[in-house]
Amino acid sequence: MNKLAKRLRALWHRQELDxxxxxxxxxxxxxxxxxxxxxxxxxxxxxxxxxLKESCRDLWAFAALEAWWQDLRYALRTLKNNPLVTATxxxxxGLGIGANTTIFTVVNSALSFDxxxxxxxxxxxxxxxxGLENAGPASSPQFDILNLRSQVKTVESLAAYRYSxxxxxxxxxxxxxxxxxxxxPSGWAMVRQKPQLGRGFGPxxxxxxxxPVVMLSHKVWDQRYGADPAIVGKAVRIDDVDHVVVGVMPSxxxxxxxxxxxxxxxxxxxxxxxxxxxxxxFGRLADGATMAAAQSEVDGVARRAIAGxxxxxxxxxxxxxEMIGVYNMRPILIAMVFAVGxxxxxxxxxVANLLLARAAARSREISIRIAIGAGRARxxxxxxxxxxxxxxxxxxxxxLVALAGLRWFDNLSQQGHTPSWVHFSMDARSFxxxxxxxxxxxxxxxxxxxxxxxxxDVIGAIKDGGRGAEGPRGRKLAGxxxxxxxxxxxxxxxxxxLMIHSTVNLYSMPLSIDPSNVLTMRLGLPDTKYASEDSxxxxxxxxxxxxxSVPGAKSVAITSNLPVGGWSDLRGEVExxxxxYVGEIDVLTVDGGYFAALEAHLLRGRMFDPTESGSASQVVVSESFAQxxxxxxxxxxxxLRVLGRQGPKPWLEVVGVAPEIQQNLMSxxxxxxxxxxxxxxNPARSAFVIARTAVPPATxxxxxxxxxxxxxxxxxxxxxxxxxxxxxxxxxxxxxFSKLFAIFAAIALVLAWVGLYAVVAHAVSRRTQEIGIRMxxxxxxxxxxxxxxxxxxxxxxxxxxxxxxxxxxxxxxLSRGLVGVSPSDPATYAGVVLVLGMAGLLGCAIPARRAxxxxxxxxxxxx
Amino acid sequence: xxxLKTLARGPxxxxxxxxxxxxxxxxxxxxxxxxxxxxxxxxxxxxLIDAEWGQSENNRRAKFYQxxxxxxxxxxxxxxxxxxxxxxxxxxxxxx
Numbered sequence: 001m002n003k004l005a006k007r008l009r010a011l012w013h014r015q016e017l018d019x020x021x022x023x024x025x026x027x028x029x030x031x032x033x034x035x036x037x038x039x040x041x042x043x044x045x046x047x048x049x050x051x052l053k054e055s056c057r058d059l060w061a062f063a064a065l066e067a068w069w070q071d072l073r074y075a076l077r078t079l080k081n082n083p084l085v086t087a088t089x090x091x092x093x094g095l096g097i098g099a100n101t102t103i104f105t106v107v108n109s110a111l112s113f114d115x116x117x118x119x120x121x122x123x124x125x126x127x128x129x130x131g132l133e134n135a136g137p138a139s140s141p142q143f144d145i146l147n148l149r150s151q152v153k154t155v156e157s158l159a160a161y162r163y164s165x166x167x168x169x170x171x172x173x174x175x176x177x178x179x180x181x182x183x184x185p186s187g188w189a190m191v192r193q194k195p196q197l198g199r200g201f202g203p204x205x206x207x208x209x210x211x212p213v214v215m216l217s218h219k220v221w222d223q224r225y226g227a228d229p230a231i232v233g234k235a236v237r238i239d240d241v242d243h244v245v246v247g248v249m250p251s252x253x254x255x256x257x258x259x260x261x262x263x264x265x266x267x268x269x270x271x272x273x274x275x276x277x278x279x280x281x282f283g284r285l286a287d288g289a290t291m292a293a294a295q296s297e298v299d300g301v302a303r304r305a306i307a308g309x310x311x312x313x314x315x316x317x318x319x320x321x322e323m324i325g326v327y328n329m330r331p332i333l334i335a336m337v338f339a340v341g342x343x344x345x346x347x348x349x350x351v352a353n354l355l356l357a358r359a360a361a362r363s364r365e366i367s368i369r370i371a372i373g374a375g376r377a378r379x380x381x382x383x384x385x386x387x388x389x390x391x392x393x394x395x396x397x398x399x400l401v402a403l404a405g406l407r408w409f410d411n412l413s414q415q416g417h418t419p420s421w422v423h424f425s426m427d428a429r430s431f432x433x434x435x436x437x438x439x440x441x442x443x444x445x446x447x448x449x450x451x452x453x454x455x456x457d458v459i460g461a462i463k464d465g466g467r468g469a470e471g472p473r474g475r476k477l478a479g480x481x482x483x484x485x486x487x488x489x490x491x492x493x494x495x496x497x498l499m500i501h502s503t504v505n506l507y508s509m510p511l512s513i514d515p516s517n518v519l520t521m522r523l524g525l526p527d528t529k530y531a532s533e534d535s536x537x538x539x540x541x542x543x544x545x546x547x548x549s550v551p552g553a554k555s556v557a558i559t560s561n562l563p564v565g566g567w568s569d570l571r572g573e574v575e576x577x578x579x580x581y582v583g584e585i586d587v588l589t590v591d592g593g594y595f596a597a598l599e600a601h602l603l604r605g606r607m608f609d610p611t612e613s614g615s616a617s618q619v620v621v622s623e624s625f626a627q628x629x630x631x632x633x634x635x636x637x638x639x640l641r642v643l644g645r646q647g648p649k650p651w652l653e654v655v656g657v658a659p660e661i662q663q664n665l666m667s668x669x670x671x672x673x674x675x676x677x678x679x680x681x682n683p684a685r686s687a688f689v690i691a692r693t694a695v696p697p698a699t700x701x702x703x704x705x706x707x708x709x710x711x712x713x714x715x716x717x718x719x720x721x722x723x724x725x726x727x728x729x730x731x732x733x734x735x736x737f738s739k740l741f742a743i744f745a746a747i748a749l750v751l752a753w754v755g756l757y758a759v760v761a762h763a764v765s766r767r768t769q770e771i772g773i774r775m776x777x778x779x780x781x782x783x784x785x786x787x788x789x790x791x792x793x794x795x796x797x798x799x800x801x802x803x804x805x806x807x808x809x810x811x812x813x814l815s816r817g818l819v820g821v822s823p824s825d826p827a828t829y830a831g832v833v834l835v836l837g838m839a840g841l842l843g844c845a846i847p848a849r850r851a852x853x854x855x856x857x858x859x860x861x862x863x
Numbered sequence: 864x865x866x867l868k869t870l871a872r873g874p875x876x877x878x879x880x881x882x883x884x885x886x887x888x889x890x891x892x893x894x895x896x897x898x899x900x901x902x903x904x905x906x907x908x909x910x911l912i913d914a915e916w917g918q919s920e921n922n923r924r925a926k927f928y929q930x931x932x933x934x935x936x937x938x939x940x941x942x943x944x945x946x947x948x949x950x951x952x953x954x955x956x957x958x959x
Contacts, residue, residue, distance in 0.1 A: 006908055020916075020926065024877060024900065027925050031878035032896075034921070047897030056904045 093394025098401020129313035159187030198247030387446025395438030486799020496745025499738035605656035615678035772859025792844030
């Protein structure tokens with residue numbers, strides 16, 4: 001430390017140190033002369049005074065540091081003297097680094113799964129396997145969570161929960177519909193966060209006679225109850241039952257799902273529901289237990305509890321994370337990081353080419369530096385400092401780009417649903433990544449040109465006057481870089497093409513309806529107030545009449561699922577020619593006005609009768625359902641029935657055939673055989689209301705809300721939205737990804753094109769003289785044009801040869817995000833070849849045209 | 864070590880150190896003047912010796928070096944070490 005202080009002082013008194021050294025040497029020489037030596041001999045004894053002083057001075061200085069400082073200053077000067085090169089490189093690098101940082105930040109936070117649970121990857125869910133599904137309702141497992149807990153050793157703290165929407169109504173604000181998790185208190189053993197106010201749930205809350213209690217999420221506490229610090233102990237009305245608030249969770253806590261409220265799942269609730277079917281059972285893998293061990297143990301326990309034969313696994317043990325949509329998007333998110341990384345590599349190759357071209361001009365300068373004694377290692381270091389400085393500047397530009405990019409993502413996420421742990425802001429890890437790629441990129445694109453320059457032929461370069469010093473190796477390197485860019489470009493174009501193809505497919509799916517001018521909303525009637533089916537029916541009947549009287553509303557209907565909004569699967573039996581089909585059928589429950597409100601016309605037959613008794617024995621099926629079960633037969637009059645848990649329901653007669661309305665967004669091109677049951681005969685408390693409007697649907701939102709309020713002041717109208725908006729929202733995933741991949745592909749194409757163009761143009765200007773000679777010797781324009789184009793296209797073709805197989809391999813990762821396109825879709829690849837081929841030809845043709853216009857005479861005098 | 868020992872006799876400038884080593888060793892050891900100064904500066908940085916500007920015997924400005932406490936300790940250690948080594952070498956050479 002003392003040493004450091006001395007050196008720092010020496011640094012400050014640099015001139016004093018120099019003078020002292022000077023004096024010391026002079027004194028020595030004087031003494032030496034005094035003792036009788038002649039001055040020359042004295043100097044010889046002492047040796048090279050300059051070198052001696054230098055080595056003493058080095059002792060006092062931070063030699064290594066100062067050399068770096070020198071390099072840095074020199075690099076700054078060089079970059080300043082080439083403003084065009086510098087600016088181009090910084091802009092390109094800024095875009096590349098910024099895009100990378102943005103995507104890294106988004107993906108990193110999306111895959112963090114920070115739900116306030118430690119080692120969330122060790123949490124597993126227990127879901128019914130095919131064995132249990134096929135065993136039928138008669139053989140429901142005779143076990144509950146308690147004996148499961150006592151028998152299973154590989155999964156600890158087994159808990160169960162269910163997820164439902166509830167209505168909260170009290171004096172604080174208008175009634176609202178919230179998401180509630182009902183969880184056994186044991187589930188809280190897995191959650192790291194503690195309530196910020198009050199207490200969590202304990203074993204007492206699990207008792208069947210426990211008083212109803214609730215924990216609020218930070219969001220609900222803040223927004224509905226104005227962050228009331230005295231909320232604990234107050235009552236909140238949930239589905240018309242008073243619940244005492246016992247705690248408030250901190251913001252960000254949301255396990256096990258995006259949740260507004262938590263209530264305990266009591267033993268009474270457990271007794272009233274079928275485990276595995278109505279509840280989601282989950283727990284933490286015991287230390288040392290593997291997924292496979294848990295699977296076989298749990299399955300064994302379940303099999304013993306089931307009376308009857310079981311084919312296939314009765315229970316499936318799966319990672320909890322699989323339930324989260326983002327988890328399943330993981331490959332595509334990681335693919336995105338790679339895609340944007342490829343863009344940066346293309347940028348690097350471009351900048352490397354830029355520096356290579358400049359290297360030719362700098363070979364004289366470097367040669368002189370080597371000649372007067374700079375070591376080659378020092379030269380490489382100097383050049384690397386230059387390129388890292390360049391990329392650091394690019395990094396700063398990239399930071400700005402990333403800020404803008406993250407804002408864009410933020411806007412995008414407002415339109416869709418984003419898990420609460422995804423933050424669109426830069427954290428320490430993003431900054432570390434930004435710094436790492438900035439420096440890494442600098443070394444990457446700087447190394448090749450630097451090594452190239454350091455190997456310069458000193459004598460040749462100085463004699464040559466700095467022209468034509470670019471050796472064949474430099475040209476080969478430039479060519480290789482372009483080939484590399486082209487290969488990466490092929491991969492990105494293929495990915496972008498596949499994603500665009502998916503989007504096109506998504507928008508061309510058979511909706512069979514016109515989603516514009518349809519307003520939708522969701523209602524959920526609490527079972528406390530609407531206990532009987534009649535009360536539910538009459539509420540909705542009333543509501544329909546009221547809504548239909550709103551000016552601008554044309555017709556109103558009720559449905560269990562909106563178009564592209566899923567379906568429910570039930571077990572059913574369908575009458576066939578030989579034997580009957582027994583198994584899963586996909587069902588929507590709609591009222592008599594559904595197709596009319598969607599302005600979809602039945603293909604055959606008619607709609608259910610509008611009354612309960614009339615429609616109780618009627619059913620409508622989709623066209624594909626009719627084709628699947630009764631090919632080339634008259635579907636009208638055929639029969640099917642639902643197999644409920646308590647046994648088969650009455651037979652239903654097909655009265656109509658509906659057009660295909662897409663319910664499944666995951667395979668929007670597939671046709672899905674559907675059964676439409678009558679809502680009047682099967683009323684449900686939770687349903688969607690749809691209304692065909694004569695005016696833009698958003699204008700009726702408020703009047704719809706008001707009408708719901710007037711019928712039941714405690715009932716919230718949830719998500720009052722035009723159908724078109726909902727469909728767009730559900731497409732958002734694919735469209736957002738394809739937008740990103742298309743942007744990457746476009747940037748890659750432009751950058752790779754610039755790289756190709758620059759190299760070909762450079763080659764032409766270097767060969768002006770040669771071209772002049774060729775023309776003078778009788779070479780035609782065609783020959784010259786062909787010569788240039790052939791040389792350029794060679795790199796494009798190398799890119800194809802290397803890139804196409806790679807692309808086919810890499811795009812497999814995307815398959816989950818693709819809609820109706822195979823990852824090796826020939827049309828897409830043909831498009832890639834066409835686009836890149838055209839771009840390549842253009843990139844070669846422009847310099848080639850210039851080559852053709854070379855005037856042989858002036859070219860020869862070019863020297 | 865030799866430089867430190869020489870300085871143990873009192874402050875001295877570079878030329879003096881060189882001369883004194885040469886004299887005491889009866890001209891057997893001749894200090895390489897070119898490497899003396901870098902060595903002195905290194906020792907100064909390491910805190911073994913201190914330097915001070917003063918008047919030389921012929922009234923010129925000269926840099927006088929002198930031992931620090933730390934330098935004395937290092938000298939003692941080195942001397943011990945040297946004695947052991949010298950004894951060991953002597954033993955080997957005389958037992959032949």
